[in-house]
Amino acid sequence: MVAFRKMHGLGNDFVVLDERAAPLGLTDARSRLIADRHFGIGCDQLISLEPGGQGADVFMRIRNPDASEAQACGNATRCVASLIAAETGKTQVVVRTVAGDLPCTILGPDRVVADMGAPRLGWRDVPLAREADTLALDIVEGPVAAPAACSMGNPHATFFVPDVAALDVATIGPRLEHHAAFPERANIGFAQVLAPDHLKLVMWERGAGMTLACGSGACATIVNAHRRGLTGRRATITMPGGDLVLEWRESDGHVLMEGPVATAFTGSLTLP
Template sequence: MRGVMIPFRKMHGLGNDFVVLDGRETKLGLTPRHAAGIADRHFGIGCDQFIVMEQPPPGADVFMRIRNPDGSEAGACGNATRCIASLVADQLGKDRVVVRTIAGELPVERLPGGLWRADMGPARLGWQDVPLADEVDTLHVPLALGPVADPAVCSMGNPHATFFVDDLDALPVAEIGPRLETHPIFPDRANIGFAQVMSPDHIRLVMWERGAGMTLACGSGACATIVNAHRRGLTGRRATITMPGGDLVMEWREGDGHVLMTGPVATSFSGVLDLAAYAG
């Protein structure tokens, strides 16, 4: 027996893709199992993150709830933030909206050329903020595995570790990514970035995302990368970060320490789904 059919939209930012449901008017009763089933690329619709728009608290235009493909909840997703902001801005007839997540408020503004700039808030640099299991210097974490070592870490509403490497193409990311994600030094697991600095204003990046695996792009990962690269003296505060899905322009603003992310959004298709089909 079919249940209630619910509209959905499939969106992406640089190939980092999302299934988006609107729960602002009606509570959908979604569970982590629903999210995992819908995110499955073989038995569901398939996505890197599962997004639900909810009623906003005061001061925001929408609340965005984020779940990874394994059903776990995430605090931040930069590419999804731009996607949701574009939907809400068009609905409200505005060029600037505020997206609230469990990690805080994220102002997003429309720019010419179909681009959106999101203020992803300040990078958190304390070891407790990431969090790490032990009190260590977040600029040089004593962690090594195979060909990578000595990451810098920070939190962008979710934990990130950035390994700087000489040859990105030579790394066995699919092999070492999941082992680093679940390393005991990260009690909440971590997003793992592998970055090759090409010039003071250009970085190549491949991400292994916590709960999602390798993705074509990761907005919060790009945020962490510009922060950690500048802290290491490898780049300026502004750089283009090239990921397999395309480019984001990143800036770690000096005045307040906020990280600004500029990039495109796209809608792949829309449809309806039977929520009852994903309850098991």
């Protein structure tokens, strides 16, 4: 039997498995089954903890429900940091990912600030299929057009719209995820500016579909909104699952994300 923990940040939910002592043999088929909401436990992403190595407290591997590997996940980063803090008593935790090291500050047992690093803004960094202005891509899909793009360790495109509620995200989201402009697919955000310090956001996540919240998507949104002159560098971003507080720090260009973490339940499973 293998112990697991079901966690979430604003309803963006994860099954967390511990592989620091030894690998568990998480094949693609096993990963898809665990993530399945009908035949498995169900989650937006499957998270495995691995030894962090020098300079990090833990390595976090992120698998989508389709078993593809994601490079970054802000909500999972906060959840994992809270677990390590509970184990060690630390208030400063470094979570290592494929995309790099993410320092986290523990504000309390259920609230964490994650330093998600600096966005990458070049067309090759996103990446895009060809050279383009990442501030306004030549993309039109139904009622949305001209997104801004950046990488927060994984590719993001943000469409700014007058009314998020009017969009059929379940229809246009997958088309945009697989658009030819994105050779590695992309996370697609639909953002509505409510005030210079407040946005509403709905996400279609690469490999996961619609989720209640997306931390890296919120990071990309504050970056792209400020680049467009729509907001300041700090804003609350409201998603279906709740609010995150984002700041694109001017001093070093890093994006700070503050938000809650929660454990829904714990249990054990038998790997098929």
